[in-house]
Amino acid sequence: MNYDIPFNKPFLTGKEVHYISDAVQTGKISGNGKYTKKCQDFFKNTYGFGKCMLTTSCTDALEMAAILINIQPGDEVIMPSYTFVSTANAFVLRGAKIVFIDSQNNHPGMDADLIEDAITGKTKAIVPVHYAGVACNMDKIMALANAYNLFVVEDAAQAIDSYYTFPDGTKKALGTIGHLATFSFHETKNIISGEGGMLVVNDPQFMDRAEIIWEKGTNRSSFFRGEVDKYGWVDVGSSFLPSEIISAFLWAQLENLETIQTKRIQIWQTYYEGLKDWAAQNNISMPHIPTYATNNGHMFYLVFKNTTKRAKAIEKLKSHGILSVFHYLSLHESPFYKNKHDGRQLPLTNHYSNCLLRLPMYYELSVADTNKIIKLLNEVQL
Numbered sequence: 489m490n491y492d493i494p495f496n497k498p499f500l501t502g503k504e505v506h507y508i509s510d511a512v513q514t515g516k517i518s519g520n521g522k523y524t525k526k527c528q529d530f531f532k533n534t535y536g537f538g539k540c541m542l543t544t545s546c547t548d549a550l551e552m553a554a555i556l557i558n559i560q561p562g563d564e565v566i567m568p569s570y571t572f573v574s575t576a577n578a579f580v581l582r583g584a585k586i587v588f589i590d591s592q593n594n595h596p597g598m599d600a601d602l603i604e605d606a607i608t609g610k611t612k613a614i615v616p617v618h619y620a621g622v623a624c625n626m627d628k629i630m631a632l633a634n635a636y637n638l639f640v641v642e643d644a645a646q647a648i649d650s651y652y653t654f655p656d657g658t659k660k661a662l663g664t665i666g667h668l669a670t671f672s673f674h675e676t677k678n679i680i681s682g683e684g685g686m687l688v689v690n691d692p693q694f695m696d697r698a699e700i701i702w703e704k705g706t707n708r709s710s711f712f713r714g715e716v717d718k719y720g721w722v723d724v725g726s727s728f729l730p731s732e733i734i735s736a737f738l739w740a741q742l743e744n745l746e747t748i749q750t751k752r753i754q755i756w757q758t759y760y761e762g763l764k765d766w767a768a769q770n771n772i773s774m775p776h777i778p779t780y781a782t783n784n785g786h787m788f789y790l791v792f793k794n795t796t797k798r799a800k801a802i803e804k805l806k807s808h809g810i811l812s813v814f815h816y817l818s819l820h821e822s823p824f825y826k827n828k829h830d831g832r833q834l835p836l837t838n839h840y841s842n843c844l845l846r847l848p849m850y851y852e853l854s855v856a857d858t859n860k861i862i863k864l865l866n867e868v869q870l
């Protein structure tokens with residue numbers, strides 16, 4: 489079915505093809521060239537990230553993180569069950585056992601108060617996912633990581649241009665806090681390159697090795713800097729870096745980051761204002777932004793009381809040519825992991841899985857269309 493209002497529409501700023509053709513004309517279109525460096529420098533300078541390395545996806549960046557923290561078979565990694573499959577898969581590929589914990593009752597992000605109970609002698613890392621670009625309780629998570637000597641890998645796939653404020657008032661960009669962090673530039677995210685991602689290495693102990701893993705296990709990067717006179721196979725690795733064609737596309741997006749963010753947050757606020765009374769009358773939860781977090785306009789969602797009520801809203805929108813979607817099927821109950829899950833009950837994960845609905849959210853969503861969606865939802869009797 490074709491929808492008049494799709495769920496997502498990739499936004500082109502207008503300069504993408506121009507920069508791609510520039511990259512092609514320079515004659516260097518493999519990775520780690522001019523546009524890769526421009527993007528990496530932009531991220532570092534804008535957000536204060538540690539070492540930035542573009543990757544072909546957030547999935548790849550997560551796989552690099554799992555290699556860097558040296559996950560061995562049997563190591564345990566704590567993360568929410570309510571997340572995209574790659575958050576877990578990257579660690580499972582290295583033999584990790586995933587210990588899934590539940591979401592918060594007022595936010596689908598993981599409940600930091602449940603982490604300590606899940607820590608054992610085998611725990612190696614905590615992977616907080618900043619759901620909808622809204623920060624997890626990073627103060628608590630970092631304190632636990634320090635106390636138990638664990639690594640923190642922020643899955644910041646949805647969290648570009650969002651911040652966390654520590655109890656002492658220090659405000660830091662998401663992706664600067666964990667030892668490592670990963671971002672996605674998939675076409676469904678705020679800033680896009682089709683497929684694309686980035687690994688942020690904040691802990692200096694990982695910086696040299698990250699470059700090697702990125703370059704197929706070779707010391708090619710130090711060779712090009714003239715630090716070694718031959719390059720060869722020095723570690724494990726894979727082909728994680730994107731071509732200059734992808735980076736050139738991303739650069740066009742980054743030049744327009746502020747405009748994109750302002751527009752998305754406007755749409756988000758229009759939804760919020762237009763739906764809050766109807767939501768209150770119908771027992772629907774609106775997105776919650778804790779005082780320590782910011783909103784980056786990544787996603788607008790509603791949480792219904794049950795699946796039937798959600799289905800009514802989906803049907804109403806669909807009958808007017810509007811696509812709304814839900815996600816994630818709880819990973820602890822997935823066909824692949826249900827027999828491996830430790831049996832922990834995760835009722836809120838299942839609640840979000842059954843009751844959360846995402847509304848269309850993209851740069852070109854017009855005010856008229858946003859208002860049409862609001863009006864139709866206000867007509868839904870639950």
Ligand SMILES: *Cc1c(COP(=O)(O)O)cnc(C)c1O
Nearest residue numbers: 545546547572574645672674685
């Ligand atoms: C989108 C997403 C990913 C995967 O990103 P890709 O770039 O498509 O690999 C991982 N984790 C979360 C939370 C995501 O939203």
